[in-house]
Amino acid sequence: MSKVKKKIKVIKIDLDKCNGCRACEVICSSFHAKPKYSSNNPARSRIRLIREPLRDVYLPVYAGEYTKAECMGRDKYVIDGKEYNECDFCRASCPSRDVFKEPDSGLPLKCDMCEDDPPQEKPLCVQWCLNDALTYEEREEEVEEEVKQEDVEIGLESMINQYGLQKVMDTIARISISKKE
Amino acid sequence: MRYAETGYNLEIDLSRGNVERLETDPRLTELYLGGLGTNTKILWDRVPPETEPFSSDNQLIFSTGLLVATPAPGANRTIVTTYSPQTLLMGYSMMGGFWAPELKHAGYDKLIFRGKSPNLIYVWINNDKVEIRDASHLRGKGAVETSELIRQELNEPGAQVAAIGLAGENKVYMASIEQGRSSASRLGIGAVMGDKGIKAIAVRGTRDINIARPSEFINLCNDVLQYIKIRAPKLVPEVMPILAGLGSPQEMAHYDEKWHTENFMWGNARVRRKDFWNKEIEKKWKETLETVRTRLISCYNCPMKCGAIISVPGISTYMMKCFSKLTYTMAAFVEDLDFGFKIAQRATEYGVDGFSTPQVMAFAFELKEAGILTDADFAGCPSDNEGKFYWLLDRIVRREGIGDVLANGTYWAAQQIGKGAEEYAHNNIKKHEQLPLKLGMLNPIYYLMYCTGEKANITQIEGNFPQAPFSTMELKEEFVKDWVQVPDEKFKKYVLDWEMRGERSMPFYPPVDACCEIVEWQEMMHHIDDAVGVCAGLSSFPLKPPYHIHNYPQIISSATGIDMDESGLKQVYKRNRTLLRAVNVRRGLRREDEKPPEDHWKKRFPELEKKLLDTYYQYKGWDLQGIPTKKTLHELALDYVAEDLEQRGIIKNEQSEEEN
Ligand code: SF4
Ligand code: SF4
Ligand code: SF4
Numbered sequence: 001m002s003k004v005k006k007k008i009k010v011i012k013i014d015l016d017k018c019n020g021c022r023a024c025e026v027i028c029s030s031f032h033a034k035p036k037y038s039s040n041n042p043a044r045s046r047i048r049l050i051r052e053p054l055r056d057v058y059l060p061v062y063a064g065e066y067t068k069a070e071c072m073g074r075d076k077y078v079i080d081g082k083e084y085n086e087c088d089f090c091r092a093s094c095p096s097r098d099v100f101k102e103p104d105s106g107l108p109l110k111c112d113m114c115e116d117d118p119p120q121e122k123p124l125c126v127q128w129c130l131n132d133a134l135t136y137e138e139r140e141e142e143v144e145e146e147v148k149q150e151d152v153e154i155g156l157e158s159m160i161n162q163y164g165l166q167k168v169m170d171t172i173a174r175i176s177i178s179k180k181e
Numbered sequence: 182m183r184y185a186e187t188g189y190n191l192e193i194d195l196s197r198g199n200v201e202r203l204e205t206d207p208r209l210t211e212l213y214l215g216g217l218g219t220n221t222k223i224l225w226d227r228v229p230p231e232t233e234p235f236s237s238d239n240q241l242i243f244s245t246g247l248l249v250a251t252p253a254p255g256a257n258r259t260i261v262t263t264y265s266p267q268t269l270l271m272g273y274s275m276m277g278g279f280w281a282p283e284l285k286h287a288g289y290d291k292l293i294f295r296g297k298s299p300n301l302i303y304v305w306i307n308n309d310k311v312e313i314r315d316a317s318h319l320r321g322k323g324a325v326e327t328s329e330l331i332r333q334e335l336n337e338p339g340a341q342v343a344a345i346g347l348a349g350e351n352k353v354y355m356a357s358i359e360q361g362r363s364s365a366s367r368l369g370i371g372a373v374m375g376d377k378g379i380k381a382i383a384v385r386g387t388r389d390i391n392i393a394r395p396s397e398f399i400n401l402c403n404d405v406l407q408y409i410k411i412r413a414p415k416l417v418p419e420v421m422p423i424l425a426g427l428g429s430p431q432e433m434a435h436y437d438e439k440w441h442t443e444n445f446m447w448g449n450a451r452v453r454r455k456d457f458w459n460k461e462i463e464k465k466w467k468e469t470l471e472t473v474r475t476r477l478i479s480c481y482n483c484p485m486k487c488g489a490i491i492s493v494p495g496i497s498t499y500m501m502k503c504f505s506k507l508t509y510t511m512a513a514f515v516e517d518l519d520f521g522f523k524i525a526q527r528a529t530e531y532g533v534d535g536f537s538t539p540q541v542m543a544f545a546f547e548l549k550e551a552g553i554l555t556d557a558d559f560a561g562c563p564s565d566n567e568g569k570f571y572w573l574l575d576r577i578v579r580r581e582g583i584g585d586v587l588a589n590g591t592y593w594a595a596q597q598i599g600k601g602a603e604e605y606a607h608n609n610i611k612k613h614e615q616l617p618l619k620l621g622m623l624n625p626i627y628y629l630m631y632c633t634g635e636k637a638n639i640t641q642i643e644g645n646f647p648q649a650p651f652s653t654m655e656l657k658e659e660f661v662k663d664w665v666q667v668p669d670e671k672f673k674k675y676v677l678d679w680e681m682r683g684e685r686s687m688p689f690y691p692p693v694d695a696c697c698e699i700v701e702w703q704e705m706m707h708h709i710d711d712a713v714g715v716c717a718g719l720s721s722f723p724l725k726p727p728y729h730i731h732n733y734p735q736i737i738s739s740a741t742g743i744d745m746d747e748s749g750l751k752q753v754y755k756r757n758r759t760l761l762r763a764v765n766v767r768r769g770l771r772r773e774d775e776k777p778p779e780d781h782w783k784k785r786f787p788e789l790e791k792k793l794l795d796t797y798y799q800y801k802g803w804d805l806q807g808i809p810t811k812k813t814l815h816e817l818a819l820d821y822v823a824e825d826l827e828q829r830g831i832i833k834n835e836q837s838e839e840e841n
Binding site for chain 2: 019020021022023026027030033035036037038039040041042043044052053054055056058103128129130131
């Protein structure tokens with residue numbers, strides 16, 4: 001594979017500055033509604049604030065890749081004496097928990113850094129975080145070219161994992177017939 | 182499709198254990214918006230005025246505001262409404278935090294309780310699934326503790342829980358409903374919740390809230406945020422720092438308490454300590470605040486940070502906002518701020534109002550000193566100032582001994598104690614404890630707000646107009662320059678002409694008519710906020726807020742799809758304000774109840790005061806008793822109210838028209 005230039009988008013997360021407002025969740029879910037901004041539902045957001053005020057846990061986490069199986073074990077971070085829960089820092093949409101999944105269908109959610117046309121100046125969660133807990137940086141890097149898995153493919157794969165290949169194929173066949181009618 | 186609202190209320194009959202999800206009438210949203218507006222309508226329609234607060238016929242309404250759970254910044258209020266055991270009038274108390282958005286995402290605009298549960302229960306609402314669950318294992322538990330226990334028991338870290346503590350269970354008139362960093366504290370609604378046998382309400386919701394005109398609406402929300410970014414750090418000069426920016430009073434952020442400790446009264450609104458604040462105290466108090474304050478925190482979808490997580494070494498963590506760090510300290514004459522944070526932790530777990538409760542306790546010790554209460558009433562009470570307060574707080578929330586009497590607040594306690602105790606309950610309006618302020622010169626604007634506010638709490642009425650004149654012309658001009666929030670240009674003139682001394686100073690300036698207009702404006706903003714569920718801290722409370730009468734109509738209209746312009750919104754406000762007045766009038770509220778504490782100002786002006794009240798009532802379209810006239814009610818499409826008031830003989834037709 002050849003080397004290509006790639007823009008790396010970085011969101012810097014400063015936990016000390018987070019006030020726990022969940023504005024990032026609000027704007028992310030609204031932006032990704034169809035049509036855009038037509039609804040709000042933080043449960044659909046691709047950033048989730050893990051928030052446990054009494055233990056001072058304020059941890060915004062971005063949705064990363066979908067995984068069909070949970071990890072073999074668990075990890076648990078202790079930072080400056082503060083213990084986080086198992087999996088708190090993980091970005092995966094994973095069968096072990098219900099974050100980063102569409103509430104009804106269970107389809108995985110993934111942060112797209114707010115892909116948009118024309119592109120957003122900054123990701124929306126960053127724009128709505130007035131406390132600068134989230135800030136945005138860009139840099140360029142040389143990386144190996146890779147084949148990108150399409151959104152549809154990721155979605156289908158997760159449905160297959162959830163319901164089995166046969167059921168998904170049957171359903172698609174049935175839906176395509178009914179759409180043609 | 183319904184926009185901004187869900188179109189459904191959840192109705193729970195506790196006596197029968199019956200749960201129903203009922204569709205609401207969209208026309209009511211057009212007429213009253215939501216939140217406080219529709220709560221008032223429900224109370225009017227369903228709960229007859231003879232109903233005792235602690236009766237199974239009383240209803241307890243938890244409402245979201247109309248814009249709650251839309252992206253509108255700061256739209257997160259829960260408005261709780263019922264008949265207050267303390268004032269006996271309609272009690273409405275509000276809380277921010279995260280509970281209301283969760284209820285809306287679960288699919289409900291309001292949660293309405295009627296009846297009484299025979300056993301202590303809690304309610305678990307998880308989208309469509311609603312369960313009434315046994316709470317006997319939570320009896321006596323703290324409010325914060327209860328929320329944590331419920332979240333664990335349900336294994337739902339995302340559930341938002343509103344709970345009462347021991348005070349609510351024991352129907353203490355100062356009982357609050359606590360919810361994370363927020364609480365609905367005033368007017369004893371926690372006692373009504375306890376009377377109904379509800380220990381807590383846990384909610385989890387994952388449904389969409391729809392927006393009628395998405396791109397228009399989100400642009401307006403972005404404007405609000407952009408404005409906050411510029412306005413919040415730009416403090417208005419000559420205004421005390423906690424009120425000069427945006428948000429609720431910034432008590433968790435600021436150290437300098439010179440203003441509060443020297444201007445507010447200590448004890449039960451008793452003693453002013455003009456030279457309290459000094460370098461040494463400042464240093465100590467700053468250290469204390471920095472030690473206990475772990476993080477500044479906000480409510481749902483709001484960039485401000487009005488609250489804080491408080492961890493005092495050795496006691497469990499809780500959250501605080503506003504002024505409660507000082508209320509206990511000052512009421513108890515303790516000079517160590519550490520005490521304030523410690524006792525507030527206990528008080529939060531008990532679930533009591535941080536404004537009234539310290540005053541009630543100070544009142545008790547004043548009665549003891551005066552020999553009206555005796556040593557026997559305080560058998561076992563320690564003698565140091567801190568110990569005394571802990572001891573009495575424990576008695577009050579348990580309703581033990583003298584605590585049982587005091588649990589009804591200063592007004593009712595004084596009635597029961599007699600022997601001149603009434604003189605000591607000197608800081609009430611409509612039987613409700615007020616801010617511990619005693620001032621010199623009558624302020625005509627505040628006079629009207631104190632007298633006529635239905636919430637009986639000044640911070641829920643005051644707001645957008647400066648509390649005092651600026652000292653120089655430059656400052657005045659600077660202030661009015663970018664004052665876009667004014668409903669009319671004439672308000673700028675009032676600020677420019679208003680002076681500290683001389684002819685155009687208080688109490689005769691602003692003139693009576695202007696005072697009515699200023700009060701009307703401030704009331705209007707509070708009523709709109711309380712209907713749409715936007716925090717007063719971003720709208721009706723601070724100077725120059727991001728939400729105002731000029732941008733609200735479009736914000737409401739683009740979110741809900743309801744046609745709304747400025748005059749339409751003003752009409753809704755008038756309707757809501759008048760209906761609330763009618764609810765209270767039907768419960769007996771009259772002119773004689775509308776007065777500030779006798780000693781609130783040293784310099785009083787009976788003639789001027791009479792003129793103020795007369796003009797204000799007239800301005801509102803009410804008669805000289807403060808009763809809305811038939812004509813006014815008709816103009817506001819409240820003919821059903823007029824009919825009812827007439828039938829009850831409250832509106833005596835010709836007579837009241839003549840008076841007007
Ligand atoms: S918007 Fe910023 S401050 Fe608010 S929860 Fe998200 S990361 Fe925290
Ligand atoms: S970058 Fe965009 S897609 Fe990703 S979490 Fe933030 S708002 Fe959502
Ligand atoms: S201004 Fe303060 S109290 Fe109001 S919503 Fe924001 S954080 Fe909460």
